[in-house]
Amino acid sequence: MSSVDLYNTLSRKTETFESIVPDRIGMYVCGPTVYGPPHLGHVRGPIVFDVLRRFFISKGYQIRFVRNITDVGHLVGDADEGEDKLQKQARLEKIEPMEVAQTYADSYNWVMDQMNVIRPSIEPRASGHIIEQIEMISAIIDRGLAYEVNGSVYFDVSAYSKIENYGELSGRVLDDLVAGAGNQSRDLEGQVEKRNAHDFALWKKASPEHIMQWSSPWGKGFPGWHIECSAMSVKYLGEEFDIHGGGMDLLFPHHECEIAQSKAAHNHAPAKYWVHHNMITINGQKMAKSLNNGIQVLQLFSGEHHLLTRGFGADVLRFFVLQAHYRSTLDFSEEALIASEKGLQRLYAAEKLLSGLKVSNSSSLEFSDLKVAIEAALSDDLNTPIAIAQLFELARRINLVNDGKESIDLVNLNMAKELFDHVFHEILGIKAAIEENSGVLDGVVELLIQLRAQAKTEKNYALSDQIRNELKSRGIELMDSKEGTNWKLS
RNA sequence: GGUCGGAUGGCCGAGCGGCUAGGCACGGGUCUGCAAAACCCUUUACACCGGUUCGAAUCCGGUUCCGACCUCCA
Secondary structure, eight states, rough: OOOOEEETTTTEEEEOOOOOOOOOEEEOOOOOOOOOOOOOOTHHHHHHHHHHOOOHHHHOOOEEEEEOOBSSSBBBOGTTTBBBHHHHHHHHTSSSSHOOOOOOOOHHHHHHHHHOOOOOOBBGGGGGGGHHHHHHHHHHHHHTTTETTTTEEEEEEEHHHSSSSSTTTTTOHHHHHHHHEEEEHHHHOOOOOOTTTTTEEEEEEOOOOOSOOOOTTTTSSEOOOOHHHHHHHHHHHHEEEEEEEEEEEGGHHHHHHHHHHHHHHHOOOOOEEEEEOOEEEEOOOOOOOTTOOBBBBBHHHHSSSSTTTSSSHHHHHHHHHSOTTTTEEEEEOHHHHHHHHHHHHHHHHHHOOOOOBBBBBBSSSOOOHHHHHHHHHBTTTHHHHHHHHHHHHHHHHHHHTTTTSSSSHHHHHHHHHHHIIIIIIIOOOOOOOHHHHHHHHHHHHHHHHHHHHHHHHTHHHHHHHHHHHHHTTTEEEEETTTTTTEEOOO
């Protein structure tokens, strides 16, 4: 199998991928904190890593794909000091924290199913791996790289950086972090427990009103945000696995801390390749509560949002995401989404033509160049936009054949079919178009089309236009072509 | 304020020294009673100022904007 190049954040270079164990890949992707309905920002990572996974599968690899659910320990910032995000939402809705987690984990997975994202091989939850997290924290303490204060445990970044390079992933320099603070006295005021401002929590003591808490060697508490991914990836993928993925926003501190935790506990880094996808922006602005421009995935499907005039399909969203390279920011707007939708329809239409295409003894067109170009594009740091551009070129050529301007033989026809099946559906994961007209409606519309055709033959255009207009007002659009009249629900 | 990344035609978005992706919109055409749809063809570009080079959207320096993370905390 030909090689695949991937950009590794750790080395800041594009590297040729080599799995640790031949033909097998262990892959860990940071999943959502389930305290709210899935929004647009949740969608890109899963789609990108799904395509990467599918691409590797197509190359013959066996993949164990782990994506976690964070249902504990991720705290709300500033105003909600020390309060668990899940717990906060639970109080508002007057239900159990685990009920919140279940509800939003379900809706997250429902959205993933809609977008044809293959479910993870394993989907571990932080709350189900408290013991593993405690064990890992203990190991770090035993190595003298974490300390306990008043029932909480903190990772000792200063001690760690004497033996390892804290900041190797994010490019941050500890000296800068420390020196940059400049006014440490202020930092330490509210942070008496920590030895240094840049230390991070491995375990937090729970206050009595804290609902989500577990027993530990340090008393009742709950795990820090970073340790869950470390503990769960070790459990299911081993101390060293192939690919760790996530959003660029997690690069620091989360992934940096994961590396530090693993090195502190096991003496080596958890993952060989770190892959980070970029963010989605909306109308040139970042998604933010204050800007009131966040869009939930369900709103996108239904169109119930002030930035949308109508709803869009999950396949459109998926295609939209893949039309940009995963390491670039992607600006969302309804206009851009409509452009993707139209383009997608163009590909569907071309694919549909294949079954009725005239096969010649010889070909005036070749498709093998497209196959090669697609393989090369995907192998070059998962360049999906280039691969999609080749599919559009394929569609263009198919249309030329359909118009009788070019010809193809059976070999090329089959290659075109294979490109759609293999690349479009299997790797890019775009679902095949579905005809969802009811048989009854089908018959009724066909009858009206026949009556209208008769009217046209008699040059009774008043009647033929009436039929067309009446149907249109009922959501059925008629389109004449050389071969006859087609219709669709509008 | 710190670290890193980015500024490409009306919009989205590839490219990363020469051969100027792709989609949508616009325009021209085919088809058509008309319309719509579909298909074919096609215009517009590389933030700004210098430099390197035979040649730069691509490399170097500066300027201006933009973003992510950090500067609170977990």
